[in-house]
Amino acid sequence: xxxxxxxxxxxxxxxxxxxxxxxxxxxxxxxxxxxxxxxxxxxxxxxxxxxxxxxxxxxxxxxxxxxxxxxxxxxxxxxxxxxxxxxxxxxxxxxxxxxxxxxxxxxxxxxxxxxxxxxxxxxxxxxxxxxxxxxxxxxxxxxxxxxxxxxxxxxxxxxxxxxxxxxxxxxxxxxxxxxxxxxxxxxxxxxxxxxxxxxxxxxxxxxxxxxxxxxxxxxxxxxxxxxxxxxxxxxxxxxxxxxxxxxxxxxxxxxxxxxxxxxxxxxxxxxxxxxxxxxxxxxxxxxxxxxxxxxxxxxxxxxxxxxxxxxxxxxxxx
Amino acid sequence: xxxxxxxxxxxxxxxxxxxxxxxxxxxxxxxxxxxxxxxxxxxxxxxxxxxxxxxxxxxxxxxxxxxxxxxxxxxxxxxxxxxxxxxxxxxxxxxxxxxxxxxxxxxxxxxxxxxxxxxxxxxxxxxxxxxxxxxxxxxxxxxxxxxxxxxxxxxxxxxxxxxxxxxxxxxxxxxxxxxxxxxxxxxxxxxxxxxxxxxxxxxxxxxxxxxxxxxxxxxxxxxxxxxxxxxxxxxxxxxxxxxxxxxxxxxxxxxxxxxxxxxxxxxxxxxxxxxxxxxxxxxxxxxxxxxxxxxxxxxxxxxxxxxxxxxx
Amino acid sequence: xxxxxxxxxxxxxxxxxxxxxxxxxxxxxxxxxxxxxxxxxxxxxxxxxxxxxxxxxxxxxxxxxxxxxxxxxxxxxxxxxxxxxxxxxxxxxxxxxxxxxxxxxxxxxxxxxxxxxxxxxxxxxxxxxxxxxxxxxxxxxxxxxxxxxxxxxxxxxxxxxxxxxxxxxxxxxxxxxxxxxxxxxxxxxxxxxxxxxxxxxxxxxxxxxxxxxxxxxxxxxxxxxxxxxxxxxxxxxxxxxxxxxxxxxxxxxxxxxxxxxxxxxxxxxxxxxxxxxxxxxxxxxxxxxxxxxxxx
Numbered sequence: 001x002x003x004x005x006x007x008x009x010x011x012x013x014x015x016x017x018x019x020x021x022x023x024x025x026x027x028x029x030x031x032x033x034x035x036x037x038x039x040x041x042x043x044x045x046x047x048x049x050x051x052x053x054x055x056x057x058x059x060x061x062x063x064x065x066x067x068x069x070x071x072x073x074x075x076x077x078x079x080x081x082x083x084x085x086x087x088x089x090x091x092x093x094x095x096x097x098x099x100x101x102x103x104x105x106x107x108x109x110x111x112x113x114x115x116x117x118x119x120x121x122x123x124x125x126x127x128x129x130x131x132x133x134x135x136x137x138x139x140x141x142x143x144x145x146x147x148x149x150x151x152x153x154x155x156x157x158x159x160x161x162x163x164x165x166x167x168x169x170x171x172x173x174x175x176x177x178x179x180x181x182x183x184x185x186x187x188x189x190x191x192x193x194x195x196x197x198x199x200x201x202x203x204x205x206x207x208x209x210x211x212x213x214x215x216x217x218x219x220x221x222x223x224x225x226x227x228x229x230x231x232x233x234x235x236x237x238x239x240x241x242x243x244x245x246x247x248x249x250x251x252x253x254x255x256x257x258x259x260x261x262x263x264x265x266x267x268x269x270x271x272x273x274x275x276x277x278x279x280x281x282x283x284x285x286x287x288x289x290x291x292x293x294x295x296x297x298x299x300x301x302x303x304x305x306x307x308x309x310x311x312x313x314x315x316x317x318x
Numbered sequence: 319x320x321x322x323x324x325x326x327x328x329x330x331x332x333x334x335x336x337x338x339x340x341x342x343x344x345x346x347x348x349x350x351x352x353x354x355x356x357x358x359x360x361x362x363x364x365x366x367x368x369x370x371x372x373x374x375x376x377x378x379x380x381x382x383x384x385x386x387x388x389x390x391x392x393x394x395x396x397x398x399x400x401x402x403x404x405x406x407x408x409x410x411x412x413x414x415x416x417x418x419x420x421x422x423x424x425x426x427x428x429x430x431x432x433x434x435x436x437x438x439x440x441x442x443x444x445x446x447x448x449x450x451x452x453x454x455x456x457x458x459x460x461x462x463x464x465x466x467x468x469x470x471x472x473x474x475x476x477x478x479x480x481x482x483x484x485x486x487x488x489x490x491x492x493x494x495x496x497x498x499x500x501x502x503x504x505x506x507x508x509x510x511x512x513x514x515x516x517x518x519x520x521x522x523x524x525x526x527x528x529x530x531x532x533x534x535x536x537x538x539x540x541x542x543x544x545x546x547x548x549x550x551x552x553x554x555x556x557x558x559x560x561x562x563x564x565x566x567x568x569x570x571x572x573x574x575x576x577x578x579x580x581x582x583x584x585x586x587x588x589x590x591x592x593x594x595x596x597x598x599x600x601x602x603x604x605x606x607x608x609x610x611x612x613x614x615x616x617x618x619x620x621x622x623x624x625x626x627x628x629x630x
Numbered sequence: 631x632x633x634x635x636x637x638x639x640x641x642x643x644x645x646x647x648x649x650x651x652x653x654x655x656x657x658x659x660x661x662x663x664x665x666x667x668x669x670x671x672x673x674x675x676x677x678x679x680x681x682x683x684x685x686x687x688x689x690x691x692x693x694x695x696x697x698x699x700x701x702x703x704x705x706x707x708x709x710x711x712x713x714x715x716x717x718x719x720x721x722x723x724x725x726x727x728x729x730x731x732x733x734x735x736x737x738x739x740x741x742x743x744x745x746x747x748x749x750x751x752x753x754x755x756x757x758x759x760x761x762x763x764x765x766x767x768x769x770x771x772x773x774x775x776x777x778x779x780x781x782x783x784x785x786x787x788x789x790x791x792x793x794x795x796x797x798x799x800x801x802x803x804x805x806x807x808x809x810x811x812x813x814x815x816x817x818x819x820x821x822x823x824x825x826x827x828x829x830x831x832x833x834x835x836x837x838x839x840x841x842x843x844x845x846x847x848x849x850x851x852x853x854x855x856x857x858x859x860x861x862x863x864x865x866x867x868x869x870x871x872x873x874x875x876x877x878x879x880x881x882x883x884x885x886x887x888x889x890x891x892x893x894x895x896x897x898x899x900x901x902x903x904x905x906x907x908x909x910x911x912x913x914x915x916x917x918x919x920x921x922x923x924x925x926x
Binding site: 011142294 | 780
């Protein structure tokens with residue numbers, strides 16, 4: 001098991017390595033002097049040069065990369081130019097918010113998506129199944145921000161159940177906090193659920209046709225039991241496989257949703273950092289995101305290995 | 319004579335295809351006596367599997383049975399699903415052809431056999447576990463290591479087929495339908511499985527419907543045989559009679575194509591892919607041809623006439 | 631080996647190619663009503679994008695003294711908060727989104743096909759490159775796009791670059807697996823047995839089998855690219871603000887959601903219809919190619 005996880009970790013390293021190297025290279029190779037850009041037009045050449053020294057931009061590229069690696073590994077990610085604080089201090093509070101919203105969104109996506117997908121599969125061809133299938137294909141065609149806008153129109157402006165924007169931190173009360181993140185989480189989750197629904201439906205339909213289902217029927221096992229015990233066990237595998245990508249998609253979408261609802265999460269942080277050319281912060285966010293995605297994928301792989309031990313033996317499953 | 323356990327009368331199975339309904343099985347009639355063994359012989363596509371599935375109630379959505387299947391006096395065609403489920407497993411057991419795909423890939427052996435027991439008996443977990451071990455012993459799987467916790471991927475082909483048989487007999491059925499149980503196995507395993515089925519039949523008093531295209535197995539294990547072609551029964555009756563005095567051209571061709579010890583023929587005859595009366599230049603599809611008559615030529619021997627009726 | 635034998639296996643390959651080929655798939659596609667609707671919608675969108683200057687006026691012009699006017703005869707989609715014609719902005723917006731989608735799909739396909747074929751042919755390439763490529767696939771695209779924007783500046787080029795990086799792995803995998811499956815087909819064994827050369831097998835036997843899956847993946851890349859570009863334009867990190875795009879229009883409508891629903895309704899509908907139509911086509915093509923799998 002440990003060996004399996006070790007191999008998976010090695011395989012996942014590029015997930016953080018490639019974007020980070022990309023950011024590193026782009027920063028140093030892109031047109032324009034980063035230091036000059038950071039200081040603006042009014043800077044004197046000496047000031048620019050001084051900053052270059054500080055940032056180590058005058059050394060040879062390999063040397064810079066070496067230092068960069070060391071920095072990354074020791075979590076010496078520099079300071080945010082505009083917030084004046086070390087990057088490693090700034091990120092966690094924003095990260096927590098994003099993670100919280102993403103978590104709720106994931107729950108919504110899974111519950112809604114698996115439900116819709118199962119409906120589409122078990123009632124295939126019948127009206128309920130057709131509607132479910134149609135809903136999911138429309139669902140994957142609607143971007144999260146449109147879903148968010150629709151939710152705002154219906155629930156906030158229309159029914160006044162929620163407020164638009166205005167994030168309430170946990171410290172000010174559990175319920176107000178939840179109310180402020182409900183719509184963003186819903187928007188994100190509903191948008192994601194469509195993909196989950198499609199995968200679920202396809203997976204279940206594939207499994208229903210497998211011969212072992214016929215064997216179960218020949219034993220007189222009730223259809224509901226066949227579905228819940230035998231079919232789900234196998235049909236769930238592709239869903240687990242894709243959860244890693246789901247999380248990445250959620251993180252992507254959260255950047256957009258946070259902007260709409262004014263949530264101080266990683267997406268907003270990144271957006272601000274980008275517009276202010278706060279490179280250290282951008283780098284930090286990229287690193288954090290990459291590491292987080294790797295961790296999630298590892299957990300998913302671990303869970304998958306537990307559920308389907310065939311994977312550890314190196315055999316292909318389904 | 320006591321009533322047969324299984325009495326099929328004029329069973330037809332119609333498939334609804336994109337180009338209209340198609341009769342894959344046409345007016346099949348046969349009987350299986352209690353504790354008797356009947357073989358269904360025929361090439362691929364002859365309808366033998368569909369007939370078996372119809373008896374077991376396992377036809378897919380697009381296949382509709384018509385006619386009559388009497389099982390111990392109860393009519394199976396049109397039976398409500400709930401009652402069907404009571405019979406499946408408990409009174410009719412099914413052994414499938416390909417155990418690798420017909421058994422659950424992830425659940426353990428014990429869990430899978432357990433499902434059948436749960437469906438029909440009110441036993442405690444401990445009782446079920448005991449029964450599972452009992453069953454595995456019955457099929458000869460107790461001398462090897464304890465496989466209750468294994469997944470089927472960890473078992474050999476022969477062991478998998480035995481597990482399948484254990485599942486089929488788990489709820490003490492009266493009739494076992496075995497759909498080409500040996501086709502996927504090599505010769506030595508075939509021997510073992512056939513012997514197992516024969517001994518189980520004796521010990522448990524089972525009736526057996528054995529689907530196969532291996533005439534050697536038929537001769538050994540089944541007192542009666544039904545020869546099918548093109549969805550129809552072309553000949554049926556006592557096995558010995560069928561093999562030694564075949565009445566239908568198709569059966570004759572089948573028997574002739576078996577090589578025997580001391581065979582001096584240089585080329586084996588093959589069965590022409592078109593039966594004699596089908597070699598009609600107008601090439602009417604089999605399903606559209608009028609059925610010829612089935613006549614009894616001996617106490618235990620029925621054959622379908624090969625002379626075509628007046629052209630449709 | 632005799633030429634007759636190779637000619638026979640070639641004939642099999644040709645028939646297999648014909649069955650799997652796009653023209654035949656298109657023919658079967660046209661028999662499905664939903665697919666035909668989807669195709670029509672896409673053609674309308676493309677036509678609108680191409681003919682934009684002809685069919686409507688300047689999207690940045692202030693055409694009405696009254697801002698936020700509901701749809702009327704002169705401005706059939708109404709006007710936005712700055713008094714610009716929503717219809718004009720929507721039509722021109724098609725240009726941005728469709729360009730992003732098509733260019734991304736084209737570049738991704740080109741690179742992905744090359745990488746995929748190389749990966750299929752050379753084991754060492756497969757081992758090294760696929761690992762890297764798979765890793766990138768898991769990274770959130772918008773985060774990557776944003777960080778690249780920080781360095782390279784906003785603009786269509788940056789957005790397309792980021793999208794290509796994240797989408798290439800998907801195409802590579804599709805090409806690689808289709809090529810592997812095709813090379814395992816019995817007709818390839820037969821061709822090898824009668825002495826067909828590697829090059830011949832590649833061009834006549836393997837490659838034709840890949841054409842439709844590649845097209846499908848390109849279509850998927852297109853839809854994802856359109857959605858991502860609109861999301862980026864929405865948060866202001868995509869195209870420059872003076873270029874009309876559907877995402878930007880939706881963003882501008884944020885404060886007028888209930889008061890001027892036409893501002894976001896029409897661009898939003900255009901966006902959804904475009905993506906939906908392509909998705910319907912993709913589903914139908916998949917269904918045609920493998921009717922056994924999953925049903926519809």
